Amino acid sequence: MQPQSTHPQPRPGILDIAPYVPGKAMSTGGAKLHKLSSNESPLGASPKALAAYREAGVDLERYPDGSSALLRAAIAEVHGLNADRIICGNGSDEILELVARCYIGPGDEAIYSEYGFLVYKIAILAAGGTPVVAPERNLTTDVDAILERVTDRTKVVFLANPNNPTGTYLPFDEVKRLQAGLPPHVLLVLDAAYAEYVRRNDYEAGVELAATAPNVVMTRTFSKIHGLAALRLGWGYGPAHVIDALNRVRGPFNINTAAQAAGIASIRDASFLDLAIAHNEKWRGWVTEEITALGLTVTPSVGNFVLIHFPETPGKTAAEADSYLSARGCVLRAVGAYGLPGALRMSIGDEEANRATVGILKEYLSA
Numbered sequence: 001m002q003p004q005s006t007h008p009q010p011r012p013g014i015l016d017i018a019p020y021v022p023g024k025a026m027s028t029g030g031a032k033l034h035k036l037s038s039n040e041s042p043l044g045a046s047p048k049a050l051a052a053y054r055e056a057g058v059d060l061e062r063y064p065d066g067s068s069a070l071l072r073a074a075i076a077e078v079h080g081l082n083a084d085r086i087i088c089g090n091g092s093d094e095i096l097e098l099v100a101r102c103y104i105g106p107g108d109e110a111i112y113s114e115y116g117f118l119v120y121k122i123a124i125l126a127a128g129g130t131p132v133v134a135p136e137r138n139l140t141t142d143v144d145a146i147l148e149r150v151t152d153r154t155k156v157v158f159l160a161n162p163n164n165p166t167g168t169y170l171p172f173d174e175v176k177r178l179q180a181g182l183p184p185h186v187l188l189v190l191d192a193a194y195a196e197y198v199r200r201n202d203y204e205a206g207v208e209l210a211a212t213a214p215n216v217v218m219t220r221t222f223s224k225i226h227g228l229a230a231l232r233l234g235w236g237y238g239p240a241h242v243i244d245a246l247n248r249v250r251g252p253f254n255i256n257t258a259a260q261a262a263g264i265a266s267i268r269d270a271s272f273l274d275l276a277i278a279h280n281e282k283w284r285g286w287v288t289e290e291i292t293a294l295g296l297t298v299t300p301s302v303g304n305f306v307l308i309h310f311p312e313t314p315g316k317t318a319a320e321a322d323s324y325l326s327a328r329g330c331v332l333r334a335v336g337a338y339g340l341p342g343a344l345r346m347s348i349g350d351e352e353a354n355r356a357t358v359g360i361l362k363e364y365l366s367a
């Protein structure tokens with residue numbers, strides 16, 4: 001026997017993971033709290049989803065439907081998809097992890113872009129793989145930079161479109177160029193968590209590509225526009241062979257009954273989603289204009305959040321703005337972990353929260 005460590009050791013890679021730090025929930029001050037740190041919906045969930053959730057709470061002794069059949073049927077109906085090729089996840093994060101567990105192992109590489117969603121790096125390292133980062137241009141994914149980094153060992157490319165925390169997006173032509181440039185053994189994951197918010201003619205979430213290409217899977221979430229983040233619900237759409245692999249690895253009852261019921265009601269409530277889209281359009285525009293007028297740079301966003309850049313001048317920095325805002329009840333998201341220490345991400349809130357944040361920022365900059 002080889003001498004072993006004095007206590008059990010995780011696999012190589014696990015201790016390289018920097019734990020994901022969620023958006024702060026608590027402010028330090030006594031003022032009313034406006035939580036604008038996790039891109040949650042200011043409109044909350046659809047009243048129909050809330051009713052379905054309450055109804056599901058009456059009987060709790062039975063296991064959920066492990067195949068989420070009714071939920072998949074509802075998603076398929078609303079989006080015009082084949083229900084057999086949908087997989088539901090405990091948040092879309094679970095689907096990203098399942099992809100990593102199924103397709104990435106020690107010695108394998110997976111690519112994501114410089115300011116891409118942090119969950120990709122965690123999922124790759126947890127699977128024992130090697131993360132490969134492709135630099136961005138103008139805080140936007142650079143397709144050529146990704147393609148240049150593909151090797152024989154590349155197994156997966158993760159692309160958030162639009163991306164969090166930058167709010168930028170790739171036109172669908174660029175996504176298609178990326179897919180066309182990848183060798184057939186590489187799986188392209190299109191994470192479209194914010195798809196519903198995008199109002200651009202050249203954008204597509206990737207439904208068509210996931211339906212037709214043998215190496216593309218699209219992920220979606222109920223955490224953002226549906227306002228159901230607490231229930232943890234997401235879904236993926238892809239080729240039958242990919243969905244089959246993911247289904248073998250996922251927990252047999254990964255979606256609880258209440259989440260299934262609320263998800264079905266929510267996805268069918270199109271008029272509620274329209275309200276959320278209209279609210280976001282209006283206030284994202286307002287917030288962007290007002291903050292730009294204060295002399296700060298705001299990266300043009302197509303999502304339900306904006307990235308605000310601060311000067312390095314002491315007294316005017318992002319870190320100091322973060323403390324100043326949270327002490328006054330407005331909690332934004334510091335994005336130093338994304339390599340953006342000079343910026344803060346602000347989720348679009350309700351009118352009161354948006355006005356409060358802009359007002360406090362004005363006060364901060366003139367102090």
Ligand SMILES: *Cc1c(COP(=O)(O)O)cnc(C)c1O
Nearest residue numbers: 091092093117164193221223234
């Ligand atoms: C919020 C977000 C998700 C959604 O995660 P869930 O696990 O579904 O809550 C996925 N991808 C990105 C880029 C996100 O910002």
